[in-house]
Amino acid sequence: MxxxxxxxxxxxxxxxxxxxxxxxxxxxxxxxxxxxxxxxxxxxxxxxxxxxxxxxxxxxxxxxxxxxxxxxxxxxxxxxxxxxxxxxxxxxxxxxxxxxxxxxxxxxxELSALLDRAPRTAHRLVPGGSGHTTDVPVGEVQPDDELLVKPGEVLPVDGLLLSTSAAFDESSLTGEPLPVEHVRGEPVMSGSVTGARPIILRATASAADSQYQRIIDLVSEAQxxxxxxxxxxxxxxxxxxxxxxxxxxxxxxxxxxxxxxxxxxxxxxxxxxxxxxxxxxMAGMSRAAHHGIIVKNGGTLEQLSHIRTAAFDKTGTLTRGAPELAAVDVADGMHPDAVLALAAGVERLSTHPLAEAIVAGARERGLTLPVAHAGQETTAHGVTATVEGHTVVVGKEDYVASHVRGIPDLPLAPGHSAVHVAVDGGYAGRLALADHVRHDTARTIAALRATGVGQVLMLTGDAPATAQHIGSAIGIDDVRAGLLPQDKVDIVAGLPHRPVMMVGDGVNDAPVLAAADVGVAMGARGSTAASESADVVVLLDDLYRAVRAVQIGRxxxxxxxxxxxxxxxxxxxxxxxxxxxxxxxxxxxxxxxxxxxxxxxxxxxxxQPGREEQAALAEVERPAEDAAAQRTGQNGQRTAA
Missing domain, CATH: 1.10.1140 (Bovine Mitochondrial F1-ATPase, ATP Synthase Beta Chain; Chain D, domain3)
Known part of the structure; x- marks a missing residue:
C-alpha cells in the first residue's frame, strides 16, 4: 500500500x-x-x-x-x-x-544503488575480548573501535582488517567486478561488501570522514x-x-x-x-557511476562532450606517484644484491619515502634483509647503522661524502633520484629511484586525442629535464615544468581552446581543478580537497577513466x-x-x-556505449590482454621445462 x-x-x-x-x-x-x-x-x-x-x-x-x-x-x-x-x-x-x-x-x-546500500548500523565489539557485539548507529562509530562485519554486509567505515584474510566486493566503489583479496593489517574501504565469512575491522575514521560517505555526498550532489x-x-x-x-x-x-x-x-x-x-x-550520469566515475552535475556532462584541451598533473596522475627502485650501480668488487640488501637493512630504520622504496625494491628481488643496529638518522639526509659487523651509510651524496671520499660523478637518467651507499668507509654504489609512468598513460593520451581533443599539456612542479623526458615518452609535446599551484591556475585560465579539462590528484591540484572548465580528480583515495574542487571524481586509480568521462559525455x-x-x-x-x-x-x-x-x-x-567508444576501449584493453596471454604462455613453458 x-x-x-x-x-x-x-x-x-x-x-x-x-x-x-x-x-x-x-x-x-x-x-x-x-x-x-x-x-x-x-x-x-x-x-x-x-x-x-x-x-x-x-x-x-x-x-x-x-x-x-x-x-x-x-x-x-x-x-x-x-x-x-x-x-x-x-x-x-x-x-x-x-x-x-x-x-x-x-x-x-547505479547512482541510487550507492545511496540505498549505505549502512545504517554497525556491530561494535564489546571491549574485553568476549566476542559480544552491540548494534550502534553508524554515526557513533569512532576511530579505533573494533567492529564485526557479517557476510554480505557493507563495511560501514574505513578501517584496518584484523582478520587473517578476506575477499571484498569493491565493484560499487571502483567498478572492478572481481573480488579483491586483503590480508591482516591492510586498509579496507567503507562501502566494500564482505564475502562469505565474517570479518573483524578496526575503524580508522568515523562514518562522516570515511570513503563511502564522501562518495555518497558526491552522488547526492549529482542527483x-x-x-x-x-x-x-x-x-x-x-x-x-x-x-x-x-x-x-x-x-x-x-x-x-x-x-x-x-x-x-x-x-x-x-x-x-x-x-x-x-x-x-540521467542515463549518462548513471553509466559513468557504474564505471567508477562520479559526475557531479549534468552541466559537466555537457562540458565533457565539447572538451578541446586537456591538461594533466604529472606526479600521481601520469605517473604512479610513488618512487620505485630503478637500478643498482655498484663500485668495483661489489655485488648489486649485497649492496642493496645492506642498504635496505639500514633504510628499515627510516620512514622517508625513498627508504620505503628501497626496502620494497629489495623484497621484490627476493632478498633477505639483514638486521641493522645502532642506527642514527639525520633527517632528510641519511642514516648510519651497523649491519652484520659492517658500518653502512645510506643517503644523499653530500651526506655519504662526509663519511667517505671518491664518490664517482656518474650521469643520472632524467627523472631519477640517487641514494648513495658506503660500507666500512669505502664507496659501495648508488641506488637509482624513479617515479615510473603508469602503464596505460601513453594509450590514454592517444585515446584522448582520438576523441577530438586537439591540445594536451602536462603541468608540473617537477624539474624541466624530468618533465620533458616523461612528456616525450608518453606523447605530450606541450610540457610546462617548474610550476607553483598559482602558475597552473594562470596557465589553464589563459588556454585559448576551450572547454579545458584538468586532471590531477593532490592537494596542490585543488586550485587548478576548480579553475578548469572541467576538473577531474583521480582516485577515490586521493586528496579530499581535490575531490571537492573537481567536477568529476574518478573512484578507481585508472587514468583511462578520464577518457571514458569524455566519451560518456559525448x-x-x-x-x-x-x-x-x-x-x-x-x-x-x-x-x-x-x-x-x-x-x-x-x-x-x-x-x-x-x-x-x-x-x-x-x-x-x-x-549503452556507442560504437566508437567500444572500439577505443578495445584498443586500450588489447595490449593488456596480449601481455597476460604472453605471461601465461611463459608460465606454461616454465612448467613444461
Missing part, C-alpha cells in the same frame, strides 16, 4: 485527470453531453491557466519554454469542440512527467543537478514553436476550417522536448540531441498529416503519446 500511496502523492494531478475523464464518460452514458463537455472543458482550461501562469513566471526569469504550444492546443481544441482531445493533452503532459520519472529511475539505478536539461529544450523551443504555428495557421487559412489549427497543434505538444534530455543525462549529448530530433521529426510529420485533415484531434493526441514513449526509449540508449 505504501508504494501506491507514494505514487498517488507524486502523480495526483494525473490521477485527477483520469477521474475527470471517468466523470465525463459517465455523464455521456447518462445522456448528459453538455454537462460532460462543460466538465471536461473547464478542467482542461483550468490546467491551461495554471500552465500559463508558470510560463509567465519563467519569462520573468528570462527563460522561454515550449508550454505555449500545449496551452494553445488545449484552448483551441476546447474552442472547436474537441474537448476530449484537450483532456488527452492534459493527461499526456501529466503522465509524461510520470513516464520521465519511471525512465529516470531506471537511468539512475540534485538538473543544470543543462531545460537549456537543451530551450534551444529548440523558439524555432519549433514558430514552425508549429506556421503549419497550423497555414492549414487553417488554406482549408478555412479552424479545427485544422487545433488538430495540428495537438501533435505539436512539447513533451518530447521536455522529457528526452533529462532522461538521457555519447550522452549525442543521444539527447537524437531523442530531441526524433521527437521534433515525428511531430513535424504528424503536423503535416494533420494539416491535410486526415488526423482527428483525439487520435492525434493519443499518437503524440506514442511519440513521447519513443523519445524516452531512445534517450535511455545513453546507458
Amino acid at each position: 505504501r508504494p501506491l500511496a507514494a505514487f498517488a502523492r507524486r502523480h495526483w494531478f494525473g490521477l485527477l485527470t483520469l477521474l475527470v475523464g471517468a466523470v465525463g464518460g459517465l455523464l455521456i452514458a447518462l445522456d448528459q453531453p453538455e454537462a460532460a463537455r462543460w466538465t471536461v472543458s473547464a478542467f482542461s482550461l483550468g490546467f491551461a491557466a495554471v500552465r500559463t501562469w508558470h510560463m509567465l513566471v519563467d519569462l520573468r526569469r528570462g527563460r522561454y519554454g515550449v508550454d505555449v504550444l500545449a496551452v494553445t492546443a488545449i484552448v483551441s481544441t476546447v474552442v472547436v469542440g474537441e474537448y476530449w482531445a484537450s483532456l488527452v493533452i492534459v493527461l499526456m503532459m501529466t503522465t509524461g512527467r510520470a513516464l520521465e520519472a519511471l525512465a529516470a529511475g531506471r537511468a539512475e539505478r 540534485r543537478s538538473r543544470a543543462p536539461f531545460v537549456r537543451l529544450a530551450d534551444r529548440v523551443a523558439v524555432p519549433f514553436t514558430l514552425v508549429s504555428f506556421t503549419i497550423a495557421g497555414a492549414a487553417w487559412w488554406l482549408s478555412g476550417e479552424a479545427s485544422r489549427f487545433a488538430e495540428v497543434l495537438v501533435v505539436a505538444t512539447p513533451c518530447p522536448l521536455l522529457i528526452a534530455a533529462p532522461v538521457a543525462f 555519447r550522452t549529448m549525442a543521444v539527447a540531441w537524437q531523442a530531441i530530433g526524433l521527437g521534433v521529426g515525428l511531430s513535424v510529420a504528424l503536423m503535416l498529416v494533420a494539416s491535410a485533415g486526415v488526423l482527428p484531434a483525439i487520435i492525434g493526441a493519443w499518437t503524440q503519446e506514442g511519440v513521447d514513449l519513443a523519445c524516452i526509449l531512445w534517450a535511455l540508449l545513453a546507458r
Whole structure:
C-alpha cells in the first residue's frame, strides 16, 4: 500500500485527470453531453491557466519554454469542440512527467544503488575480548573501535582488517567486478561488501570522514543537478514553436476550417522536448557511476562532450606517484644484491619515502634483509647503522661524502633520484629511484586525442629535464615544468581552446581543478580537497577513466540531441498529416503519446556505449590482454621445462 500511496502523492494531478475523464464518460452514458463537455472543458482550461501562469513566471526569469504550444492546443481544441482531445493533452503532459520519472529511475539505478546500500548500523565489539557485539548507529562509530562485519554486509567505515584474510566486493566503489583479496593489517574501504565469512575491522575514521560517505555526498550532489536539461529544450523551443504555428495557421487559412489549427497543434505538444534530455543525462550520469566515475552535475556532462584541451598533473596522475627502485650501480668488487640488501637493512630504520622504496625494491628481488643496529638518522639526509659487523651509510651524496671520499660523478637518467651507499668507509654504489609512468598513460593520451581533443599539456612542479623526458615518452609535446599551484591556475585560465579539462590528484591540484572548465580528480583515495574542487571524481586509480568521462559525455549529448530530433521529426510529420485533415484531434493526441514513449526509449540508449567508444576501449584493453596471454604462455613453458 505504501508504494501506491507514494505514487498517488507524486502523480495526483494525473490521477485527477483520469477521474475527470471517468466523470465525463459517465455523464455521456447518462445522456448528459453538455454537462460532460462543460466538465471536461473547464478542467482542461483550468490546467491551461495554471500552465500559463508558470510560463509567465519563467519569462520573468528570462527563460522561454515550449508550454505555449500545449496551452494553445488545449484552448483551441476546447474552442472547436474537441474537448476530449484537450483532456488527452492534459493527461499526456501529466503522465509524461510520470513516464520521465519511471525512465529516470531506471537511468539512475547505479547512482541510487550507492545511496540505498549505505549502512545504517554497525556491530561494535564489546571491549574485553568476549566476542559480544552491540548494534550502534553508524554515526557513533569512532576511530579505533573494533567492529564485526557479517557476510554480505557493507563495511560501514574505513578501517584496518584484523582478520587473517578476506575477499571484498569493491565493484560499487571502483567498478572492478572481481573480488579483491586483503590480508591482516591492510586498509579496507567503507562501502566494500564482505564475502562469505565474517570479518573483524578496526575503524580508522568515523562514518562522516570515511570513503563511502564522501562518495555518497558526491552522488547526492549529482542527483540534485538538473543544470543543462531545460537549456537543451530551450534551444529548440523558439524555432519549433514558430514552425508549429506556421503549419497550423497555414492549414487553417488554406482549408478555412479552424479545427485544422487545433488538430495540428495537438501533435505539436512539447513533451518530447521536455522529457528526452533529462532522461538521457540521467542515463549518462548513471553509466559513468557504474564505471567508477562520479559526475557531479549534468552541466559537466555537457562540458565533457565539447572538451578541446586537456591538461594533466604529472606526479600521481601520469605517473604512479610513488618512487620505485630503478637500478643498482655498484663500485668495483661489489655485488648489486649485497649492496642493496645492506642498504635496505639500514633504510628499515627510516620512514622517508625513498627508504620505503628501497626496502620494497629489495623484497621484490627476493632478498633477505639483514638486521641493522645502532642506527642514527639525520633527517632528510641519511642514516648510519651497523649491519652484520659492517658500518653502512645510506643517503644523499653530500651526506655519504662526509663519511667517505671518491664518490664517482656518474650521469643520472632524467627523472631519477640517487641514494648513495658506503660500507666500512669505502664507496659501495648508488641506488637509482624513479617515479615510473603508469602503464596505460601513453594509450590514454592517444585515446584522448582520438576523441577530438586537439591540445594536451602536462603541468608540473617537477624539474624541466624530468618533465620533458616523461612528456616525450608518453606523447605530450606541450610540457610546462617548474610550476607553483598559482602558475597552473594562470596557465589553464589563459588556454585559448576551450572547454579545458584538468586532471590531477593532490592537494596542490585543488586550485587548478576548480579553475578548469572541467576538473577531474583521480582516485577515490586521493586528496579530499581535490575531490571537492573537481567536477568529476574518478573512484578507481585508472587514468583511462578520464577518457571514458569524455566519451560518456559525448555519447550522452549525442543521444539527447537524437531523442530531441526524433521527437521534433515525428511531430513535424504528424503536423503535416494533420494539416491535410486526415488526423482527428483525439487520435492525434493519443499518437503524440506514442511519440513521447519513443523519445524516452531512445534517450535511455545513453546507458549503452556507442560504437566508437567500444572500439577505443578495445584498443586500450588489447595490449593488456596480449601481455597476460604472453605471461601465461611463459608460465606454461616454465612448467613444461
